[in-house]
Amino acid sequence: SQKIEQNSEALNIQEGKTATLTCNYTNYSPAYLQWYRQDPGRGPVFLLLIRENEKEKRKERLKVTFDTTLKQSLFHITASQPADSATYLCALGEGGKLIFGQGTELSVKP
Amino acid sequence: GAVVSQHPSRVICKSGTSVKIECRSLDFQATTMFWYRQFPKKSLMLMATSNEGSKATYEQGVEKDKFLINHASLTLSTLTVTSAHPEDSSFYICSARVPGRTTMNTEAFFGQGTRLTVV
Numbered sequence: 001s002q003k004i005e006q007n008s009e010a011l012n013i014q015e016g017k018t019a020t021l022t023c024n025y026t027n028y029s030p031a032y033l034q035w036y037r038q039d040p041g042r043g044p045v046f047l048l049l050i051r052e053n054e055k056e057k058r059k060e061r062l063k064v065t066f067d068t069t070l071k072q073s074l075f076h077i078t079a080s081q082p083a084d085s086a087t088y089l090c091a092l093g094e095g096g097k098l099i100f101g102q103g104t105e106l107s108v109k110p
Numbered sequence: 111g112a113v114v115s116q117h118p119s120r121v122i123c124k125s126g127t128s129v130k131i132e133c134r135s136l137d138f139q140a141t142t143m144f145w146y147r148q149f150p151k152k153s154l155m156l157m158a159t160s161n162e163g164s165k166a167t168y169e170q171g172v173e174k175d176k177f178l179i180n181h182a183s184l185t186l187s188t189l190t191v192t193s194a195h196p197e198d199s200s201f202y203i204c205s206a207r208v209p210g211r212t213t214m215n216t217e218a219f220f221g222q223g224t225r226l227t228v229v
Contacts (some may be wrong), residue, residue: 009151031152032216043116043203043220044154096144096205096218102153 002028006090006101013080014109021075021104023090028099030092033073038087038103040103046073047088080108112138112208116221121141122192129223131189133160133204139184140206144218145177148201160187160204196226201225 007022023033031052034043050057050066050073056066063076077084087105091098113136116126133143141162146154158179159167166179175199178190191198205218 034217036220040225041201041225043114043205043223044218045220046217049217096142096207097156097159098144098154098205098218099156100153102151 002026002092002099004028004090004092004099004101006088006104008104009102010105012107012109014084015080017080018110019077019080019084019106021088021090021106023073023075023101025071025092028071028092029068032093033064034091034093034098035062035064035073036089036091036100038089040087044089072103077106080106082108082110086107086110111187112204112219114140114204114219114221116204116224118224119222120225121227123226125195125228126193128190128192129194129226131202131204131226132189133189133206133221135185135206135219138206138208140187141184141209143181143187143204143206145179145187145189146203146205147164148203148223149202154203156184157189162187191226194226196228199226 004025034049034067035047038044048064050064061078065074087103091103115134117132143160145157148154157172160179160181162181168174181187203223205220
């Protein structure tokens with residue numbers, strides 16, 4: 001069955017550093033991979049989508065890579081800020097029908 | 111951007127009663143909406159796909175008679191948890207996609223979620 005794993009449940013970093021989150025998947029050949037941010041008690045908010053033919057995508061301080069050979073995506077937040085503290089979810093699929101990883105809870109300390 | 115509104119944000123009900131959760135697309139028409147369930151510290155699990163004007167499609171293991179879904183209009187889908195039990199306590203989230211717009215038809219827009227507590 002299709003499986004998505006995010007490599008750590010929690011990640012603590014110092015403000016200003018780069019946070020790197022990992023998403024691995026198996027038994028799937030996705031056309032898209034998406035990253036969402038979820039704050040406590042709220043629904044996920046879309047951040048970035050990367051297509052299978054794209055290696056890297058950037059949006060402001062965010063960068064996503066997609067390696068279809070390794071079946072892995074890396075999500076980077078550069079110059080991290082305490083406001084970036086949240087749970088980050090990777091998801092496979094298209095539109096609303098998504099399979100989610102379990103999320104990585106990022107905590108950025110001042 | 112597209113806005114999805116979910117109501118109520120929190121609800122407490124007694125065991126055996128039914129609870130209805132509404133999901134509305136505010137500035138677009140959604141022929142398809144999705145319902146997810148999330149347990150604490152766990153991932154979102156897709157429960158069902160809500161189709162306007164037709165029956166919902168449920169994921170394996172989700173009881174359709176327990177979780178009734180109605181999508182009577184292009185902007186509203188409802189999820190009714192029937193005969194609720196404490197184990198139904200969870201965070202329920204809906205989402206929708208914007209149809210027919212190339213730059214937006216792959217990302218999902220989520221409601222703010224409903225925290226259901228069954229006592």
